[in-house]
Amino acid sequence: MGAARIRARGAGALVILVLSCLLVGVPSAHAAFSATARSGFTASALVLAAPTASISPDCSPVGNSGKFRPRITVTQYGPVPRANGYVLTVTDPNGQRTIVDLSVSSTYSSDQIYGGQWTYAVQSQYRVPGTSNVWASRTDPKTLSC
Numbered sequence: 490m491g492a493a494r495i496r497a498r499g500a501g502a503l504v505i506l507v508l509s510c511l512l513v514g515v516p517s518a519h520a521a522f523s524a525t526a527r528s529g530f531t532a533s534a535l536v537l538a539a540p541t542a543s544i545s546p547d548c549s550p551v552g553n554s555g556k557f558r559p560r561i562t563v564t565q566y567g568p569v570p571r572a573n574g575y576v577l578t579v580t581d582p583n584g585q586r587t588i589v590d591l592s593v594s595s596t597y598s599s600d601q602i603y604g605g606q607w608t609y610a611v612q613s614q615y616r617v618p619g620t621s622n623v624w625a626s627r628t629d630p631k632t633l634s635c
Contacts, residue, residue, distance in 0.1 A: 537626040540575060542566035542611040548635035549598075557635040559607050561597045569626065572613035578628065579609045607633045 543564045548557035563577050575591040582605025589597050597609070610628035617623070 537572055537613045537615060537624060538569050539626040539629060540567040540569050540572070540611055540613045544577075544609070544611065544631070546607075546609065546631070546633040548633070557604065558601070559597075559599050559633055559635045561607075561609050561633065563591055563595045563611055566591065566611050567613060569613040571615055572626075574614040574616050574623075576612050576614060577609060578612060579607060580630075582606055604635050607635065609633065 543566070545562045545564055547560055549560050551558050561577065561579060566575055577589040577591060577597055578586060579589070579597045580586045581599065581601060587597065591611070608630040610630040612628050613626040615624040
C-alpha cells in the first residue's frame with residue numbers, strides 16, 4: 490500500500506509540473522508586433538503584397554559549346570505599400586539560392602554553364618531600420634529551363 494501511495498503522489502506531481510509549464514514557463518513561439526503608419530493605421534502584423542514585376546529570362550549560348558548560361562533581368566517592379574526594398578531570388582538546379590538586391594543590380598547571370606531548371610521570383614521587403622530583421626512578401630516562383 491505504501492508503494493501505491495508513492496506512485497500516486499509522483500503522478501500528481503507530474504501533472505502539476507506539466508500544467509505549470511503550460512501556464513507559466515514555456516516560451517511562446519509567437520511574437521507580437523505593432524507598427525503605426527503616418528495615416529494612424531495600426532497593424533498587428535505586417536503583410537506585404539508581392540510586387541508586379543516584368544522579368545526577362547533567357548538562356549545565353551556560351552560560344553559554340555552547345556551549352557547555355559541563364560540570365561534573368563528584372564525590367565521593372567513595384568511599388569508595394571510599406572516596402573523599402575526589392576530582391577530577385579534565383580535557385581539553381583542544385584538548390585543553391587542567390588539573392589540579388591534590385592537597388593544594386595537588376596540582372597542575375599550565372600557563372601555556371603550547365604543545363605537544368607532554374608526558379609526565380611521577385612519579392613518585396615520591409616527592412617526594419619537599425620536591425621537585420623526583414624519582412625518579406627510571398628513569392629510566386631517561375632521556372633527557366635536551359
